[in-house]
Amino acid sequence: MEIEKIDQIIDKHNGEASNLLQIMLELQSSNNWLPKEVLKRVSERLDVPLTRIQHIATFYKAFSLVPKGRHKVHICVGTACHVRGASRILDTVEEATGIKPGETDMEMKFSVETVNCLGCCALGPVMEIDGKTHGKMSPAQTASVLKNYE
Amino acid sequence: MLQIKTPAQLEEFREGLLSKRDPNKPCITLCSGSACHASGSTEVAARLEEELKTQGLADQVDIRRTGCHGFCERGPIIVIHPDEICYFQVQPDDVAEIITETIKGKKIIERLLYTDPVVNEKIIHESRIPFYKNQERLVFGSNGSIDPKSIDDYLAIGGYSALSKALTAMTDLEVLGEVKKANLRGRGGAGFPAGIKWEGSRNAPEPIKYVIVNADEGDPGAYMDRALLEGNPHCILEGLIIGGYAVKANEGYFYVRQEYPLAVINILHAIKEAERYGLLGENILGSGFNFKVHVHQGAGAFVCGESTALMTSLEGKAGEPRPKYVRSNVKGLWERPSVLNNVETWANVPMIINKGADWFTSIGTESSKGTKIFSLVGKITNTGLVEVPMGTTLREIIFTIGGGIPGGRKFKAVQTGGPSGGCIPEDKLDLQVGFDELTKAGSMMGSGGMIAMDEDTCMVDVARYFIAFLTDESCGKCVPCREGLRQMHRILTNITQGKGKEGDIELLEELAETAVEASLCALGKSAPNPFLSTLKYFREEYEAHIREKRCPALSCKELINFYIDPEKCRACGTCRKQCPASAINGDKKIIHIIDQDKCTKCGTCFEVCPTKFGAVTKLSGVPVPPPLPEDQRTIKKKSKENE
Numbered sequence: 001m002e003i004e005k006i007d008q009i010i011d012k013h014n015g016e017a018s019n020l021l022q023i024m025l026e027l028q029s030s031n032n033w034l035p036k037e038v039l040k041r042v043s044e045r046l047d048v049p050l051t052r053i054q055h056i057a058t059f060y061k062a063f064s065l066v067p068k069g070r071h072k073v074h075i076c077v078g079t080a081c082h083v084r085g086a087s088r089i090l091d092t093v094e095e096a097t098g099i100k101p102g103e104t105d106m107e108m109k110f111s112v113e114t115v116n117c118l119g120c121c122a123l124g125p126v127m128e129i130d131g132k133t134h135g136k137m138s139p140a141q142t143a144s145v146l147k148n149y150e
Numbered sequence: 151m152l153q154i155k156t157p158a159q160l161e162e163f164r165e166g167l168l169s170k171r172d173p174n175k176p177c178i179t180l181c182s183g184s185a186c187h188a189s190g191s192t193e194v195a196a197r198l199e200e201e202l203k204t205q206g207l208a209d210q211v212d213i214r215r216t217g218c219h220g221f222c223e224r225g226p227i228i229v230i231h232p233d234e235i236c237y238f239q240v241q242p243d244d245v246a247e248i249i250t251e252t253i254k255g256k257k258i259i260e261r262l263l264y265t266d267p268v269v270n271e272k273i274i275h276e277s278r279i280p281f282y283k284n285q286e287r288l289v290f291g292s293n294g295s296i297d298p299k300s301i302d303d304y305l306a307i308g309g310y311s312a313l314s315k316a317l318t319a320m321t322d323l324e325v326l327g328e329v330k331k332a333n334l335r336g337r338g339g340a341g342f343p344a345g346i347k348w349e350g351s352r353n354a355p356e357p358i359k360y361v362i363v364n365a366d367e368g369d370p371g372a373y374m375d376r377a378l379l380e381g382n383p384h385c386i387l388e389g390l391i392i393g394g395y396a397v398k399a400n401e402g403y404f405y406v407r408q409e410y411p412l413a414v415i416n417i418l419h420a421i422k423e424a425e426r427y428g429l430l431g432e433n434i435l436g437s438g439f440n441f442k443v444h445v446h447q448g449a450g451a452f453v454c455g456e457s458t459a460l461m462t463s464l465e466g467k468a469g470e471p472r473p474k475y476v477r478s479n480v481k482g483l484w485e486r487p488s489v490l491n492n493v494e495t496w497a498n499v500p501m502i503i504n505k506g507a508d509w510f511t512s513i514g515t516e517s518s519k520g521t522k523i524f525s526l527v528g529k530i531t532n533t534g535l536v537e538v539p540m541g542t543t544l545r546e547i548i549f550t551i552g553g554g555i556p557g558g559r560k561f562k563a564v565q566t567g568g569p570s571g572g573c574i575p576e577d578k579l580d581l582q583v584g585f586d587e588l589t590k591a592g593s594m595m596g597s598g599g600m601i602a603m604d605e606d607t608c609m610v611d612v613a614r615y616f617i618a619f620l621t622d623e624s625c626g627k628c629v630p631c632r633e634g635l636r637q638m639h640r641i642l643t644n645i646t647q648g649k650g651k652e653g654d655i656e657l658l659e660e661l662a663e664t665a666v667e668a669s670l671c672a673l674g675k676s677a678p679n680p681f682l683s684t685l686k687y688f689r690e691e692y693e694a695h696i697r698e699k700r701c702p703a704l705s706c707k708e709l710i711n712f713y714i715d716p717e718k719c720r721a722c723g724t725c726r727k728q729c730p731a732s733a734i735n736g737d738k739k740i741i742h743i744i745d746q747d748k749c750t751k752c753g754t755c756f757e758v759c760p761t762k763f764g765a766v767t768k769l770s771g772v773p774v775p776p777p778l779p780e781d782q783r784t785i786k787k788k789s790k791e792n793e
Contacts, residue, residue: 020466025408025447052467059468059625061450062408078370079565079601080527082615087707088752092730095750115409116452116619119373120185121527122222122534133188139752140728 001031006041017046020053025062033064069104069111071149073097074128078117081124089125090114092139096146109149153428156436157314160305167306176211176253177231179294183218183377184412186225190241191215194226197245205249214303217293217381220535221281224264229276229294236276237262267531267553281532284551286513288521289497290374290537293381298416301423304384310429312500316392317437320503325396326352329499331507333519338364338455338492338597339570340672341518341585347489350479352397354487359399361390362483362490365406365413366460368452369568370619372599374523374535375493379406379413382497383420387443389499391430394441397489402443405460408450417445452569452623456671457482457490459625470625471671492597494523514540518584518595528565528601531556536600538583545579548602559604562703563687567596569616569623570676572683573609592683594676608705609688610695614642616680620673631674634665638681647708650696655685700771707751710770714755716741716778718765721785725755725766741783746774 009026013019020042027038034057043050057063075093077086094100097110104111118126123135127142134145154160178198182191195215202208219227224238230252237248240262251257263272264279273279276294296303304310316325330345351359363386367375378386390402406414421443424430432440446464453459454469461483463469482488498520502510511519518540524547526536531553538547544564548554555561563573566583572593574581581587585595603612621635638661641654662678669675685692694700701709714725714734719741726734726742733749736742742765744755759766 018466021449021463022447022466025449055468056449059451059470060448063449079568079599079615080371080533082370083528083601083603083607083612085753091750091752095730116368117370117373118184118409119376120188120222121371121373121525122185122225123188124527126188135188138757139730139754143730 001027001035001038003041005030006038007045010042010045015045017048020046020048021056021060024053024056028063032068033066067104067108069108071110071130073110073112073146074115074118075101075112076116076118076124076126076128077114078121078124080117080121081126084124086125088139089127089137089142092142093127093146096143110146153426154435155428157318160310160314160435164305164308164311167302171306174232177214178211178248178253179214179216179229179231181217181219181225181227181294182215183222183225183380184373185218185222186227189225189239191226193242194228194240194245197242198249201245201249205254207249207253211253214295214297216296217298218377218535219294220287220290220377220537221279221532222535223531223533234275234277236264236274236279238264281534281536281551281553284546285537286521286539287537288501288513289385289494290378290523290535292385293377296382298381298383299419301384301420301427304382308504309384309500310388312503313388313391313429314435316395316503317435317439322352322396322398325392325503328507329396329502332502332510333507333517334495334498334502334510335518335585336492337494337498337522339594341595344491344495347479347491348393348397350477351399351487351489354480356486358401358486359397360401360403360483360486360488361393361397361399362403362405362460362464362488363390363496364455364457364460364490364492365404365410365417366448366455367407367410367493367597368455368623369597369599371527371565371601372525372568372597374525374598376407376410376413377535378493378497378523379410380416383413383416384424385500386493386496387417387420387424387430389496390443391434391441392499392503393489393491393496395439397487399487399489400440400442402441403464403483404443404445405454405464406445406447408448414445414447421445451625452619453625453671453673456673459671460490461488468625470627471673473670494598515582515584515587517586522583522595522598524583524598524600526552526600526602529555529559529604529607530602540584541582543580543582544574547583547600548579552602555602555604557604559606561602562605562607563603563609565593565601565603565612565680566599567594567679568599569619570594570672570679571596571599572679573603573612573687574683575687592686593679606703606705608646608701608703609684609691610642610701611646611703611706613681613684614639614646617642617677620677624673624677628668628670628674630665630668631670631677634661635674635677637661638665638678642681645692645695646701646706648695648699648706650692652696654696655689655692659685694771698771702770704768704770706770710751710768711746711774712744712749712751712753712755713767713769713774714742714744715765715767716783718763719785720763720765722760722763724758724760728754728758730754736783739785741778741785743777743783 101114127134228237334344335341454463459469459471523537565573617639621639626632731750733745756766
């Protein structure tokens with residue numbers, strides 16, 4: 001991530017330390033992950049110790065300290081999806097991609113995450129890939145949906 | 151446009167708006183809530199616009215993309231006004247027909263109507279459908295008639311009249327008094343009376359105060375706040391400004407869950423529009439009251455729904471709770487008095503000011519007033535958002551409105567209150583919903599999640615699921631929660647995997663007691679609830695898992711086996727072709743057998759086996775019968791057997 005881009009985001013939030021979380025969220029969404037140089041720059045500009053930034057980056061689920069794959073697979077494991085068999089969908093995804101939630105495969109193709117409720121419980125169990133919702137999934141459908149991604 | 155500077159100007163503007171709107175002009179409202187969006191309402195909207203243009207009706211028919219209508223099971227939903235014709239599960243290919251037949255030809259398209267499953271009758275009007283008919287949608291009802299991006303739509307249905315009344319016809323003390331008298335209790339969890347919370351802040355000596363909307367809706371299976379934020383943001387904003395006036399705060403915050411990007415967009419838009427109209431900012435409606443609103447996004451931490459954790463997070467730190475020796479309404483955000491209320495609580499405020507506390511208290515039970523929105527999900531026929539008066543029984547909600555359990559299965563329990571709540575069994579279905587009633591039954595109101603479970607749901611697994619969720623979401627600050635939940639999770643996992651032993655239940659009870667007594671915040675204090683309530687009502691399921699290594703619901707993967715009944719298998723090959731693990735062996739006219747070593751227990755065979763055969767069964771607590779010898783596997787025609 002270029003230093004100008006980082007500064008731009010920090011400036012947008014007036015460089016105020018109280019906006020730290022909002023700044024980090026924006027950095028995360030524009031770069032997909034938070035490399036150490038980015039965190040260092042934020043620390044310098046906001047005059048916040050790096051340890052506190054690390055604390056925040058590891059505390060909240062939205063942040064990633066490692067690069068993410070080309071496709072983000074989110075398996076909803078909210079209660080409604082759970083009682084409708086979300087764990088079977090997750091098993092199928094783990095089998096097909098060879099990775100567990102929180103991991104990214106070696107080819108950087110998929111990153112798998114579990115999420116707690118996407119708010120479309122009528123369609124459970126739900127899998128979301130790159131923001132597109134796939135509802136009422138069965139293990140067989142899950143495997144075939146994943147095959148469509150390169 | 152000019153800024154609205156007085157209540158009179160607001161009314162004048164509203165009348166101008168209404169006079170420009172022809173109530174007889176056809177208007178197609180299309181639900182664009184998250185569930186409908188996922189089932190394709192955006193494509194339907196694009197096709198509607200295109201089709202109206204090609205048929206030359208673009209300026210004769212309005213299209214309004216609204217927020218969630220609530221009946222998510224049947225999305226995408228279209229309602230055609232003024233006739234209120236309601237179509238469900240509309241696909242882009244239906245659009246041309248809707249325009250030609252219904253808009254032009256005034257004819258109803260039967261196949262898109264709702265069919266009452268009991269009397270098998272088609273229903274045309276939204277308000278006649280049992281799902282809607284039995285609700286009382288005071289807070290949520292406007293969602294279906296306004297475009298959340300249009301402040302004019304909100305003004306047209308009487309929006310900001312409560313703000314105008316509060317600021318100019320009432321003193322701040324009178325506003326506070328009205329909310330207190332209404333006994334509006336917090337809709338986010340504990341049900342603390344909002345008026346008393348407000349009064350505490352108002353009376354605190356520190357001059358700078360804050361009012362905050364808790365939109366960090368984290369309970370899995372609950373999405374009513376999302377629907378309100380996305381569908382009717384001005385209503386919440388209006389409530390917040392009124393709250394600010396009553397407690398003498400000039401700044402407000404929305405703390406919105408990171409997973410709800412559309413809610414953030416709609417709220418930001420609403421704030422901008424309100425500022426442009428002069429309903430937010432300096433000297434609102436000439437009253438001398440100033441108010442400013444900020445929007446903060448959460449970053450994915452369940453504990454931030456807790457008041458002190460949320461405020462710590464707003465300050466730009468890791469959202470860990472603080473001890474509450476002094477309550478946050480006296481010392482909260484930046485150590486200043488801060489009123490934090492849930493989205494739905496704020497959304498009730500304009501209504502109370504408009505119609506009065508006496509009207510509000512006429513609805514509900516002795517201790518719980520008004521209505522509550524529930525998110526009815528899980529094993530239920532009509533999944534969706536349901537608003538009912540407090541005091542409605544669980545049975546009415548689940549069976550009359552929700553349509554009962556699908557697939558002819560039997561109801562087992564309903565889980566309310568999110569991860570801190572509990573499971574309520576069938577014999578308590580006549581319980582009236584209310585804050586104290588649910589707590590007495592071992593559960594709680596929480597934010598209003600209501601997850602129906604049928605006989606296929608294992609209650610031990612449900613407890614394990616919630617404890618797993620909370621173990622993951624525990625911030626780690628205090629030991630009883632961090633370590634206690636981890637141990638509870640380990641023991642419960644063992645039980646569901648058939649590794650449970652005598653004494654586990656007692657150990658779990660001990661850990662639960664410690665977490666309840668000694669945790670710092672509400673997350674830890676209430677975390678054992680899912681375990682305690684399932685143990686209270688379904689103890690025999692725990693014992694079956696531990697003693698017999700049997701899962702009575704046939705759900706725990708490690709305790710069940712799939713087995714094909716050779717008497718019933720007709721060798722149709724469906725399961726063999728669909729098995730993702732290639733664990734089924736068989737051929738034409740050869741009875742199929744599951745290779746237990748290869749089987750991943752995904753359950754596909756169980757689901758795809760044609761119901762007329764019903765050959766695949768689940769076994770638990772008993773050994774799998776040995777496979778049929780090869781020479782007995784060929785299916786002979788029945789006529790031959792008779793020979």
